[in-house]
Amino acid sequence: MKKLYNGTLYIVPTPIGNLSDITHRALEVLKNVNLIAAENIRHTNILLQHFNIKNHLISMNKENEKDKSNNLIKELQKGKKIALVSNAGTPIINDPGNILIKKCHFFNIQVIPLPGACAAITALSASGIYNNRFCYEGFLPSKKKTRCDLLHSLKEETRTIIFYETKHRILESIRDITEQIDKNRHVVIAREITKKWESIYGATAISILKWLQEDKYRYQGEMVIIIDGFKPLKTTVITKKTLDTFYILRNFFSLKKAVLITSKIHKVSKNNLYKHVIKNNNDNFIETMYN
Structure with a gap:
């Protein structure tokens, strides 16, 4: 001991x-x-x-x-x-x-x-972005390639994402967010939290970039960037393109696996796709998704 x-x-x-x-x-x-x-x-x-x-x-x-x-x-x-x-x-x-x-x-x-x-938590609490699940990534990398690689890896992160950034790189970083994540993703910039010039502003990433470019005083001081998490699109509409993909895959995989892969490719509900296939086909698809 x-x-x-x-x-x-x-x-x-x-x-x-x-x-x-x-x-x-x-x-x-x-x-x-x-x-x-x-x-x-x-x-x-x-x-x-x-x-x-x-x-x-x-x-x-x-x-x-x-x-x-x-x-x-x-x-x-x-x-x-x-x-x-x-x-x-x-x-x-x-x-x-x-x-x-x-x-x-x-x-x-x-x-x-x-x-x-803690600046990250204080800013998150006032961001208006869903905050029950979030990831903190610290300062964004200063080198563009490293920064872009990181942002691209977080493109489909479903949790709210928090970064710190400096006034010297904020414009570059927001521009990279529009390109590597989504120009329409909701982003909040929390600046100078608890200080005299505190401001909290949220909009789409592309709107944030334009807003910052309009006035250099909007990106002075210390900043927290909060990015809304990725929300997968689960459509109930089964398109011809989706079905074409399914039937190609069905030649090589079981019903269950063909449905699963197709749902991921086209971001549709696998349950809806399965029901559609069963309802609209009279062939010998007698397998179930849960074999």
């Missing part, structure tokens, strides 16, 4: 804009831990000074995360209480800290997460 250490790592979310969004519990933790591991000391100091908190800070960013994690583990093994914070929002989500948390679990050191701000 691994030794149990008394140290504790607190994962502390900080406001994504409005400083009033910090929780009382987060302030208590930041005030009472032995030290704070911050993504950016200067940035975190602004928050601490606003709430009159004085504590020892050390820098832990993507460049020094591995070395600093080893040092912090030693402090935690001595029984220290440490708070992990990012520049804004919930740590680890696109921010450093995962190496440290993995090491804590490996060395049996307690990790306590605090609830708090």
